[in-house]
Amino acid sequence: MEYIHITDINDPLFAKMHQLMQTVFPAEEVLDFDLWKEPLEDPGIRVFVAVHEGEVVGATEYRYYTDLGIAMTDFTIIGRPGLGIGRFLSRKRQHDLADLAAQSGKPMIGMFAEIYDPYRIEDHSFGGVKPMDPFVRREVLSHLGYRRLDFPYVHPSWQNDGEAVSELDLCFMPSDENAEYVPSSLIADFLTRYYSVLENKPPTWQEMISRLRESERTALLPL
Template sequence: MNFTRVNAISDPLFAGLHKLMSEIFPPEEVLAFDLWKEPLEDPGIRVFVAVHEGEVVGATEYRYYPDWNVAMTDFTIIGREGLGIGRFLAQNRMKDLNVLAAENGTQLLGMFAEIYDPYRADYSFGGIKPMDPFVRREVLSHLGYQRIDFPYVHPSWQGDGEAVSGLDLCFMPGDDEMSHIPAALVADFLTRYYSVLPDKPKAWEDMVAGLRMWESVALLPL
């Protein structure tokens, strides 16, 4: 299995990646095919696929922010059972991030991720069992992610200004003893991360403004 970066929508591997995304995630979470042109060409956005016998069987997108020394896992997709794809992607992603942090002269502070909460809402997506929302949530917990303790919404990736709920924003600290995260870091990260979407729902704006009034936010078990 190969861990291969995708940099353009013209790359034949991208068609397989977009097909996987469309099968796994709900429509409001999937950017249209053509709109991927700029993100893939952005050097700060790292999109890698797991290629097995010429077929895209998994993928992960993530990014590293050197000024904050944190990363964000945009998504992890497993397209087939029984190949160890999840571990393969997680290990190669962390190796890459550790190199980026080392080039920045430090060790990674931690990594953000959004995760669906199937205990609050019924999600009928996932395609195969490893992508079931209950399984994905438990996998993130095993990896070390913790729930950031605040009510979370995010803007729809369909660009319609709607608020998407039923998710948690999580953080996997590099230090297991870390019990809180600076609220300003969370607010700044979300502001930059969603700057690509011009229409933000009021619920999201209010959430970010609320974070800026706090000093820190607790990290709780998933």
């Protein structure tokens, strides 16, 4: 299996990746094809595909903010069971992030991820791919070390229509396994930058950011 960096919207592998995203994720979670041009060219956004026998069978997008010392896992897609795609992507991603942190000269504090709450969502079959089932994904991420941040989380829809998506938890995998809290200002700074590409923010998102700014720290809870 190959781990291939995608940097051009015209790369045939990107078309296959985008099709896989549309198959797996709900529509509000998938950025339109043409809007991917700038993110793919952004050196701070890392998009890789897992290629098996010429086909894109998995993908991951993540980023590393050197000034904050944090990473964000945008998504991980497992398109086919029985190939060890999840472990392959996770290990390759961790090695790449370790290199990025070393180059920055600043240790990585941890990595954020948005995780569906399977107890709050309905009819999200995720393309019928069982490894992408929300219950499975949540347990896998728990095993990796992610924990839920203790506040009601919403995010702006990627369709940029000003709607709020509230069926996810924001989680964090601290580099220090003994960490029990994350500075709330760090969460607010990260979210403000991460969603700066979307102009239409729902009022509930703005209110959430304000509450974080007024708080000193946010607890890490089990998934």
